[in-house]
Amino acid sequence: MQELREGIVDVSLGLARRILEELTDESVEAALLTRLHAELEALAQADERTRADLFSADGTVHVVSAGPLGSSERSRIEELVGALSARPADVDFDVDESLIAGARVEFSSQAVDATLADMVTAVRDEMAAVAPPPQDEADAAEEDGQ
Amino acid sequence: VSVFEAASNTLDGLRRAARAVEVKPRVREIGRVLHAGDGIAVVAGLPGAQAQELIAFPGGVMGIAFNLDEDSVGCVLLGADTKVAAGDTVHRTGQVVRTAVGDSLLGRVVDPLGNALDGGPEIEVEAYHPIERDSPPILQRSPVNRPLAIGVKSIDAMIPVGRGQRELIIGDRSTGKTTIGIDAILSQRGTGVVCVYVAIGQQASSIARFVSALRQRGAMDHSVVVVADADSPPGMRYIAPYAGCTVSEYFMQRGRDTLIVYDDLTKHAETYREISLLLRRPPGREAYPGDIFYIHSRLLERATQLDDEHGGGSQTALPIIATQAQNISAYIPTNLISITDGQIYLSPVLFQSGFMPAVDIGTSVSRVGGKTQIPAMKKLAQQLRLSYTQFRELEEFTKFGTTVDPDTKRTLEKGRRLRELLKQPAHQPIALAEQALLLHLAATDLLMDVAVVRVREFEDAFLRAVRDRLGDLTARIAEGETLSDEDAETVESLAREVIERIGPGEG
Numbered sequence: 001m002q003e004l005r006e007g008i009v010d011v012s013l014g015l016a017r018r019i020l021e022e023l024t025d026e027s028v029e030a031a032l033l034t035r036l037h038a039e040l041e042a043l044a045q046a047d048e049r050t051r052a053d054l055f056s057a058d059g060t061v062h063v064v065s066a067g068p069l070g071s072s073e074r075s076r077i078e079e080l081v082g083a084l085s086a087r088p089a090d091v092d093f094d095v096d097e098s099l100i101a102g103a104r105v106e107f108s109s110q111a112v113d114a115t116l117a118d119m120v121t122a123v124r125d126e127m128a129a130v131a132p133p134p135q136d137e138a139d140a141a142e143e144d145g146q
Numbered sequence: 147v148s149v150f151e152a153a154s155n156t157l158d159g160l161r162r163a164a165r166a167v168e169v170k171p172r173v174r175e176i177g178r179v180l181h182a183g184d185g186i187a188v189v190a191g192l193p194g195a196q197a198q199e200l201i202a203f204p205g206g207v208m209g210i211a212f213n214l215d216e217d218s219v220g221c222v223l224l225g226a227d228t229k230v231a232a233g234d235t236v237h238r239t240g241q242v243v244r245t246a247v248g249d250s251l252l253g254r255v256v257d258p259l260g261n262a263l264d265g266g267p268e269i270e271v272e273a274y275h276p277i278e279r280d281s282p283p284i285l286q287r288s289p290v291n292r293p294l295a296i297g298v299k300s301i302d303a304m305i306p307v308g309r310g311q312r313e314l315i316i317g318d319r320s321t322g323k324t325t326i327g328i329d330a331i332l333s334q335r336g337t338g339v340v341c342v343y344v345a346i347g348q349q350a351s352s353i354a355r356f357v358s359a360l361r362q363r364g365a366m367d368h369s370v371v372v373v374a375d376a377d378s379p380p381g382m383r384y385i386a387p388y389a390g391c392t393v394s395e396y397f398m399q400r401g402r403d404t405l406i407v408y409d410d411l412t413k414h415a416e417t418y419r420e421i422s423l424l425l426r427r428p429p430g431r432e433a434y435p436g437d438i439f440y441i442h443s444r445l446l447e448r449a450t451q452l453d454d455e456h457g458g459g460s461q462t463a464l465p466i467i468a469t470q471a472q473n474i475s476a477y478i479p480t481n482l483i484s485i486t487d488g489q490i491y492l493s494p495v496l497f498q499s500g501f502m503p504a505v506d507i508g509t510s511v512s513r514v515g516g517k518t519q520i521p522a523m524k525k526l527a528q529q530l531r532l533s534y535t536q537f538r539e540l541e542e543f544t545k546f547g548t549t550v551d552p553d554t555k556r557t558l559e560k561g562r563r564l565r566e567l568l569k570q571p572a573h574q575p576i577a578l579a580e581q582a583l584l585l586h587l588a589a590t591d592l593l594m595d596v597a598v599v600r601v602r603e604f605e606d607a608f609l610r611a612v613r614d615r616l617g618d619l620t621a622r623i624a625e626g627e628t629l630s631d632e633d634a635e636t637v638e639s640l641a642r643e644v645i646e647r648i649g650p651g652e653g
Contacts, residue, residue, distance in 0.1 A: 003268065004156070005156045008156045008160070009160065035170060039170075043173070056190060056191075106178075106235065108190060109177065109191035113174060119167070119169055123164060124163075126162075126167045127159050
């Protein structure tokens with residue numbers, strides 16, 4: 001049963017990925033990056049402590065994107081990341097095609113993910129959260145009731 | 147649940163998930179691998195990680211959060227550490243380690259996560275339960291009051307084990323510890339007791355031998371074998387006993403009687419020491435970490451007899467410990483002795499002198515089992531223990547060639563026959579009622595007519611005759627009747643008949 005369940009989810013999400021890969025174009029890419037900027041700006045409003053926690057001791061921040069980012073886009077992200085930290089942050093860029101479209105900014109203990117691949121994964125995570133309780137939890141509830 | 151229902155449940159879940167998911171950037175907690183190897187990984191980040199939480203590494207490898215430090219988390223990996231590299235991004239799962247449980251596991255050989263290792267069909271898992279659970283609260287427990295037959299005469303008579311008891315099997319290497327574990331499982335055939343055998347850090351070849359011994363004798367259909375062999379990552383070896391306990395608990399919670407054999411906890415303690423040293427926890431005595439007592443006490447506390455209100459199920463635990471040079475006062479053995487309700491000590495000296503099973507009756511003890519013995523056996527047991535100990539002392543004394551009076555000689559001769567009777571070949575457990583009849587004969591003078599070397603032959607012939615002709619008597623004894631004078635007479639006359647048939651032999 002578990003296998004069947006996983007099979008259905010895998011096929012559906014695999015199909016979603018395929019379609020997204022086909023349909024992605026510059027406008028999608030741009031929309032995702034705009035959302036990423038908005039999220040980083042929102043993070044700048046957080047309290048100082050939360051912001052300090054974002055950075056590791058060496059202050060490195062990794063940015064992974066589905067395709068290579070243009071120089072203006074890079075400097076925009078560097079600027080936004082710089083606004084979060086009191087000290088100058090060291091930002092490095094990387095490309096990972098499996099992200100489909102968009103980019104992810106990885107701080108030391110948090111990641112801001114604005115990629116299509118992550119949105120597909122989010123369905124899987126959401127499913128685990130909203131799915132009917134699996135057998136074991138029903139059992140646990142029954143035991144607690146005893 | 148039918149396939150159709152499962153599929154439609156899944157589709158409903160997908161539909162709801164698709165509606166609930168927000169198409170916007172996600173902010174998630176992540177960690178980065180600082181270094182990995184030797185079955186562990188240290189991860190920076192993950193500020194919200196909880197103790198024992200499952201951490202997902204790339205390549206499908208999972209790890210358990212063990213050490214929560216200020217800015218790093220020490221994880222024990224449950225898969226190959228070669229798939230994990232420094233710099234990899236990891237994330238939390240919000241889950242604890244779970245293992246497969248259910249009836250579909252019976253007859254199977256699985257790893258601690260419930261994956262089949264026996265090449266059989268995929269296991270249809272009914273549920274996944276956390277491997278670490280609280281032991282049943284005091285109010286749900288009831289005293290140990292029913293016997294669990296180990297099938298070995300010397301144990302069932304003098305060191306009886308009750309359902310829900312924890313009895314340690316302790317001894318040097320190759321003194322027959324595992325054999326007693328197997329005999330105990332074989333002895334549960336047809337009794338409805340579910341058996342779980344947990345192999346920790348053993349050679350794959352000895353596990354294969356063990357499984358085929360169970361299979362050949364038809365004991366696999368009521369058993370589950372949980373294996374983390376010497377080749378498994380340390381994390382798997384560490385969780386194996388807890389996983390096995392959860393598998394067995396599932397049946398206990400449903401009112402079944404269960405037996406679990408941990409083979410062996412010495413290797414488990416060593417695995418935990420290995421993990422702890424690699425994670426740089428402070429070493430204590432013999433380099434074991436400070437909580438080495440707790441890892442075994444919390445495991446064995448889960449063995450119990452539940453009261454009727456909670457189904458009346460039980461879990462009997464037989465942990466195995468290997469000693470070195472008969473040193474039962476080493477660190478881990480003394481820990482286990484203090485946690486358990488008694489120990490069966492196997493002596494290499496007895497083993498080498500051909501007394502098998504090599505149970506040292508003087509050093510072995512059962513703290514709660516005595517109350518559970520079937521009445522017929524209980525009556526005999528105390529006398530037997532005493533006369534056997536007396537015989538051992540006399541024998542030691544007369545080794546120096548002292549001439550002895552006829553009375554002493556007689557005690558010695560009787561003792562030798564009793565000792566012969568207590569010997570038992572491996573993997574041939576005997577039912578409690580049959581044992582009681584044999585030991586009744588040992589208490590009389592009947593065996594004096596059988597040569598010491600022919601006691602074994604007599605025993606076989608006698609047991610065959612009992613199974614043929616005294617089936618109803620053994621059934622009554624098993625139900626709790628004592629041996630009446632009349633019954634005793636029947637048994638003795640049958641024994642005389644057998645002795646006549648096989649002849650006295652040399653003696």
